[in-house]
Amino acid sequence: MTLAESVDERALSTLPDHVSALVAxxxxxxxxxxxxxNVAVPVRPAAVVFATSAHHVAxxxxxxxxxxxxxxxQATGHGAVPVGEDAILVQTGAMTDCVVDLQTRVARVGAGARWQHVxxxxxxxGLAPLCGSSPSVGVVGFLTGGGVGPLVRSVGVSSDYVRSFDLVTGTGELLxxxxxxxxxLFWGLRGGKSTxxxxxxxxxxxxxxxxxYGGALYFDGVDAPAVLRTWQEWSLSLPETINTSIALQQLPPLPGVPxxxxxxxxxxxxxxxxxDFAEGAALLAPIREAAMPILDTVGVLPYAAIGAVHADxxxxxxxxEGQVLLGEFGSEAVDILLAAAGPGSASVQTVVxxxxxxxAMARQAEHSSAFCNRQAAYAVTTIxxxxxxxxxxxxxxxxALARALQPWSTGGLLPNFAPAADAARMARVYDEDTRHWLATLADRYDPAGVLKTGQAVRFSA
Ligand SMILES: Cc1cc2nc3c(=O)[nH]c(=O)nc-3n(C[C@H](O)[C@H](O)[C@H](O)COP(=O)(O)OP(=O)(O)OC[C@H]3O[C@@H](n4cnc5c(N)ncnc54)[C@H](O)[C@@H]3O)c2cc1C
Incomplete structure (x- = not known):
């Protein structure tokens, strides 16, 4: 559909008269x-509003x-979903305010803040924001999707720590x-993305x-079978003070890649x-013994270096991105993963x-939220x-990998990973009650369906 067919171009040309922000x-x-x-995602809106205040959004x-x-x-586009000519894109990237109250240990951020700002x-x-693996990711996009960070087993889902939101509803009301x-709304905004x-x-x-205490141990690809098998068995016995992931990587020879x-x-x-850092060091021993690391960044690190653990x-x-949540990850699943992405596999994935x-991820917080699938034991992600x-x-x-891992899949998905707008995905991100409630609230706060785009949960039709 061309722009002329989908949108009243003349009306659109008056947008700069109605919005006090920069418009393109x-x-x-x-x-x-x-x-x-994520430059692979087509983001071609009818117009872009470069918001610097809540009023511009309204x-x-x-x-x-x-x-x-x-x-x-859109703040950073790390979780971009396609945007077409039927939508105005509110770009919040300039709303990077970040104020930390040292007394109450609370941060207040604008819609465009990235974790690095916090x-x-x-x-x-000496205060730690519960960010994800990459400090470049936007705070609001991450927290409206729950947020599963590198400490999730120890501290739980990051959105459980949210105190308040300033919100523009689908009618343009500020709440x-x-x-x-x-x-x-407090329930639905934690997990419901921009619904x-x-x-x-x-x-x-x-x-x-x-x-x-942490970082990463890197091994040669030929050691993948030994390290992955050791990691699988070892991961079954770890206390919740320990967080870990394993990645089979084929990183390109680009600046920044060691x-x-x-x-x-x-x-x-x-x-x-x-x-207990001494215990942390001791518990890592089986991995150190699985093979000879080619690079070792593990040690006592300042929290500011949390992004170095994944080095995204x-x-x-x-x-x-692809993702599947598993209830178990046993030796058969290890074989499948090695066949898909191990040595000699012909995998074209950069990361598996x-x-x-x-x-702590599995525990409900004081205030329940729209974040589902807390019971998953492992997440397998391809990039x-x-x-x-x-x-x-x-x-x-x-x-193909998701299909092969199907026997152990919980059937669920996380809102933040492998973003897409299709209804089949939404049915896996949210349980039936949550989906129903989100759609009911969306109809109440956005009766005209202005926000019915991207990953929004709505009744169909
Ligand atoms: C390298 C990388 C590492 C990642 N690591 C993790 C991780 O460890 N844990 C984890 O949980 N996720 C992780 N993610 C996923 C990330 O949290 C999501 O993609 C998140 O949506 C990104 O938010 P953004 O604002 O940066 O992206 P954007 O693409 O700008 O926004 C993505 C979506 O977030 C919502 N959103 C953004 N701003 C607002 C707003 N102001 N109001 C309401 N909704 C809004 C919208 O639905 C929007 O479509 C990672 C992603 C990448 C690319």
């Missing part, structure tokens, strides 16, 4: 700044409602959402953690331990990761670059 229409300077971090939503358009939101503000004071004021509105600011607790890891198959065992890529890239879940000859192969191999 297709072809205008700045429009290209809506390109997401103005964009009211304009869209009045003209039969939708509104999508780490910079909090870590020098301050807490467990007491608007408890329905119930656009968050313009939020507050969450910081933990008094200044250091951790020479011993570039251009070949390697294995990374990521590890974090809180509290920083620069924008084309990316395909198994993350140990469980521990590949769907370009050139691998364009078809990357998703095909990811699907």
């Amino acid at each position: 229409l297709p072809g205008e300077p700045g429009y290209e700044r809506c390109t997401p971090w 103005e964009a939503v009211r304009f869209a409602a009045a003209h039969g358009l939708k509104v999508a939101v 780490l910079d503000a909090a870590a020098p004071h 301050h959402v807490t467990p007491e004021a608007h408890p329905d 119930l509105g656009i968050v313009t600011a939020m507050e969450f607790e910081l933990l008094p953690v200044s250091e951790f 020479e011993p890891l570039a251009g070949r198959l390697t294995v990374a065992v990521r590890y974090t331990a809180l509290d 890529p920083v620069d924008p890239m084309p990316c395909h 990761e198994v993350r140990l879940l469980g521990g 590949g670059v769907p370009m050139g000859p691998a364009a078809e192969l990357v998703p095909a191999q990811a699907r």
Whole structure:
């Protein structure tokens, strides 16, 4: 469908008169700044509103409602889903305010803050924000999807630490959402992504953690069978003070990738331990003995270095993600993983990761939320670059691995990983009650369906 067929172009050209923020229409300077971090995802909205305040967001939503358009939101584009000409994109990337209250140990951030902003503000004071593996990821996108970070077994799901949201609803109303004021929205915004509105600011607790024991042990790809088998057995007995994942990696020879890891198959065992560092060091011994590491970054590290555990890529890239949640990860599943991504496998995935879940993640928090699938024991995630000859192969191999692991799959998925808008995925991200409640609340707070785009949960039709 062309723009002329889908949207009243004349109406759209009046958008800058109704929104006090910078606006870019297709072809205008700045429009290209809506390109997401995941450059493989087509983000081509009818217009981009570069919001710097909650009012800009509300103005964009009211304009869209009045003209039969939708509104999508993007901070960094790490979790991008396609955006087309039926939507205005609210780009929040400039709303990077971050204030830390040292007395109450609470951070307040704007919609565009990345975890790095919070780490910079909090870590020098011995306070830890519960970020994910990559400090470049947006705080609001991460926390509205629950947030499963490198300490999830020890501290639980990050969104359980949220205190409040400032929200623009689908009618353009501005609300301050807490467990007491608007408890329905407080429930749904933690896990429901942008289904119930656009968050313009939020507050969450910081933990008094200044250091951790951890990092990563890297092994040559030929040692993948020994290390993966050891990791599988070892992971069954770990206390919840220990967090770990293992990744079969084929990292490209690019700046920032350490020479011993570039251009070949390697294995990374990521590890974090809180509290008793001596115990943390002792518990890692079986992995150290599984094979000779080619690189060892494990030690007592300042919390500010939490991003070094996974060492995720920083620069924008084309990316395909697949994920399957498992109830168990036994020796048969190890064989399947090695056949799919081990030595001689012809895998085109950049990373095939198994993350140990469980521990505090499985426990409900004081305030229940729309985040489901807490009971999963492991998450298997594939990340590949769907370009050139691998364009078809990357998703095909990811699907094949998910199929092969099906016998141990919980059937669930996490809202933050492998983002997509299709209804079949939503039915796996949320249980039936949660889906029903989210859709009911969405109808209440967004009766015109302005936010019915991307990963929003709505009744169909
Ligand atoms: C390298 C990498 C590492 C990652 N590591 C982890 C990890 O360890 N744990 C984990 O849980 N996830 C992880 N993720 C997934 C990440 O948390 C999600 O993709 C998250 O949605 C990214 O948020 P963003 O704002 O950066 O991305 P964006 O693409 O800008 O936003 C993604 C989505 O978040 C929602 N959203 C963003 N802003 C708002 C807003 N203001 N109001 C309401 N909804 C909003 C929308 O649904 C939007 O489509 C990782 C992703 C990458 C690429």
